[in-house]
Amino acid sequence: MHERAGRTARPEDLIDLDALLAAYEAVRPDMAEPQQRVVFGTSGHRGSSLDGAFNQAHILAIAQAVAEYRAAQRIDGPLFLGRDTHALSEPAFRSTLEVLVANGVQVLIDARDGFTPTPAVSHAILTHNRANTRQADGVLITPSHNPPRDGGIKYNPPSGGPAGSEATAAIAARANQLIEGGLTEVRRVPFAQAYATAGRFDFLAAYVDDLPSALDLDVVREAGVRIAADPLGGAAVAYWGAIAERHGLDLTVVNQTVDPRWAFMPLDTDGKIRMDCSSPAAMANLIGMMQGQARYDLAFGNDADADRHGIVTPDGGLMNPNHFLAAAIAYLFQNRPGWGAQVGVGKTLVSSSMIDRVVAGLGRRLVETPVGFKHFVPGLLDGSVGFGGEESAGASFLRRDGTVWTTDKDGLLLCLLAAEIQGRTGQSASRLYADLTDRYGAPAYARMDAPATRAQKARLAALSPADVTATALAGQPIVDILTTAPGNGEPIGGLKVVTRDAWFAARPSGTEDVYKIYAESFLGADHLAAVQAEARAVVDAALAG
Structure with missing residues (x-):
């Protein structure tokens, strides 16, 4: 534990934005260095421009590789393109758009010229594909909760969730080939032309208006659940206020600051700035606000692309992600009559075995997968898995009628589920988990x-x-x-x-x-x-x- 973990960052902890952005343009990756090649992990390619790992060459090559991959797969619908609030996300967004448009891809960008949470892109892909034969896919410019110096890019195919290993391996291999060839095969148009050519899509309205299909927000409103939401300077910054207004919730956005240095953030356990809403150190501001007060029943936090959830309750502090997953499963499978008896529960092998015991008690089928949300995509897509969750605070679940909502992690959805639990049961999710430990033991x-x-x-x-x-x-x-x-x-x-x-x-x-x-x-x-x-x-x- 770093000595200043949980304390607000000092000036010396902050990134030099000018140097970071200059390196994106100026640094050329050394392909002899493994750390500077394109590598797709469980959530895309990530790195810092300062390390030669996330530079313009990488993004131009990846975008070209994505354009070629989708053409080879005969994906001819629109591509939804979103970005988060990391400093490197803006130049990477520009580079990606320039290449995709040059390749004749119909790109849809945010109609409000705002930031786009990962779940909003997944929701947009799936909603489009339900109604159209020309299938859509998406690209997200985000390194999720990574420190401010990092950038990230990930590809979501028409299934709406993270691309599988076969797709990412092909995209990465082609991108590295393009970089090694000096990017001579990369097509590109000026940004002004690309921006004018791209179509517009209202990600916020499409997502926010559709939330009642997955959640009972009436019970939240009628119970008067008082909520504080902190986007942690991320892509959810405009979404929480819109959710409150659209659905009449008693929800206050307690931090609307967007700062690519994240100067307002407490340091994480290792002394780095990291927007990890599952970390008590990173969530210290919200936890401190909730202690000894009676104004809010719940507080929420999200990471930079809002695919993770952080739930703070007055009686339990920041809920351990494993604890909330178990409580969410116990609640959902008793309060979703539209889900069939055959619908199972997905968890990763490194998630708590409390989930195993809860699922057995519910008489449901457990689907245990390797680490990586991509493993939940098939089950969520066809409705055979009602809930898929990771120990790292990422999860999603079906609509109330048993059809797919998102096939990527949805931090907004899980936070609002905590409010639904509070509204319907009159007790917090942390209290629900305590009841589960009385029945199944406390791991x-x-x-x-x-x-x-x-x-x-x-x-x-x-x-x-x-x-x-x-x-x-x-x-x-x-x-x-x-x-x-x-x-x-x-x-x-x-x-x-x-x-x-x-x-x-x-x-x-x-x-x-x-x-x-x-x-x-x-x-x-x-x-x-x-x-x-x-x-x-x-x-x-x-x-x-």
Whole structure:
């Protein structure tokens, strides 16, 4: 924990905007450096212009690769293009638009010339595709909750959610080829021409007006739930006020500041500015505002592209994302009569096993997937999965009639669900979770990092169950060893070891020389510590073998 975690950033913590934007134009990536090549992670290509990892060359090449990919896939409908409030998002938006228009793509940009949350783009794609044979897709310019120095770009195909590995691998490979060829094959028109050619779409109205199809906002209004919303300087800044006005909610936007330096933000646990609404340190302002007051029943926070949710309650503080996922599932599957009995629940392998117990208690089917929201897309799209959620505070769920709402994470939706829970039950989501622990037990959950070389990380990602020789973990017999996900059979890129009352999962980091150990125990903090200690030994033995 950094010594100033949770305290407002100082001038020396802030980025130099001029240097950051100048580097976007001036720096040419060194393709001999792996960190400077185009690489799509679980949420697109991310990096900083200052590191040669997110520069104009990258974006021009990615945009050209996307144009070629969609043509090869015969995607001939409009492409919805949105951006968040990061400093690098504006120049990247301009570069992307210049290339897409030059390639003859019908691009739709925000009619209000504003910022666009990720869920609003997913919602727009799916709404269009329900009514049209010419299928739409989308591009989002965002690095999500990453620090202000970073930029990001991700592609959403006609399924509306994050692109699968096959698509992103093809786009990345072609983009790197284009950069290595000096961008000579990239088509481009001046921005003024591209901006004038692009069509306009009112993302805000389309999303906000349709919310009652997914949520019971009448019960929120009638119960008089008092809400504070903090967009954390992100793309939701205009959306919360519009939601309050359109649906008559007692909702106050307590911070309307948009500052690409994020000078108002408290530092995260590592001392960096990071708009992570699941972090108590980053959410310190909102948590402090809620302590010892009676003005608001709930407070919400979102990250920069509003695909994550942060829920603060007076009786529980900032809810752990795992806790809110469990409470949301318990509530939804008892209050959505339009969802069929066969509709299942999606979770990642590193999310809390409290979800497993809640789902079993509901008599529902559990769909456990690898990390990455893209794994929930098929189930949400066809309505076979009612809820998909990640431990990192990203989730979405179906409309009230059991049809798809978004296939990307929706932080606005999950925040408003907390208000619906409060309005209908008269108690907070944190109180609902406490009731669940009375029934199912109270798990202790933590994540830690362990050092690993690049070779060790590659070995970890390729392990099989046979590589684990241990038969017990922290005093309990091992009942399962997983390297593929039960929900879809996909590789998890690591290892999960399960006992009756505990588990751990180990996955290599994509950006650092460490592997991540997620662990949980229903036998208390001391048992969790034993699980964590033995997890390292189990992984080290498997890697050595």
